[in-house]
Amino acid sequence: xxxxxxxxxxxxxxxxxxxxxxxxxxxxxxxxxxxxxxxxxxxxxxxxxxxxxxxxxxxxxxxxxxxxxxxxxxxxxxxxxxxxxxxxxxxxxxxxxxxxxxxxxxxxxxxxxxxxxxxxxxxxxxxxx
Numbered sequence: 001x002x003x004x005x006x007x008x009x010x011x012x013x014x015x016x017x018x019x020x021x022x023x024x025x026x027x028x029x030x031x032x033x034x035x036x037x038x039x040x041x042x043x044x045x046x047x048x049x050x051x052x053x054x055x056x057x058x059x060x061x062x063x064x065x066x067x068x069x070x071x072x073x074x075x076x077x078x079x080x081x082x083x084x085x086x087x088x089x090x091x092x093x094x095x096x097x098x099x100x101x102x103x104x105x106x107x108x109x110x111x112x113x114x115x116x117x118x119x120x121x122x123x124x125x126x127x128x129x
Contacts, residue, residue, distance in 0.1 A: 084111030
């Protein structure tokens with residue numbers, strides 16, 4: 001995992017406006033959010049890819065469940081915990097984001113309390129759900 005001197009950004013926004021898959025995480029009470037690299041509907045737009053890429057970023061290995069089509073998860077012994085996922089419509093120019101839905105692979109929706117915490121961290125952005 002990154003050391004205290006190395007910072008993990010709370011959000012890495014997509015480069016372009018569009019509809020993206022999103023995953024929400026906490027480390028202790030600190031919110032983190034990651035988006036798919038590709039817009040919704042493209043083959044690489046998957047929650048599993050977001051989770052695996054985030055795990056690599058924080059330098060931990062994922063664990064793979066042998067049931068549920070081999071779903072990847074963060075291990076229980078790490079401080080980062082997934083708390084929500086599904087879709088977000090983003091306007092980069094207007095700094096607006098709309099979160100909605102329930103991710104079918106994890107059967108978990110958007111965590112609204114998490115979004116409210118992001119509002120405090122990014123007051124120049126509009127967060128809706």
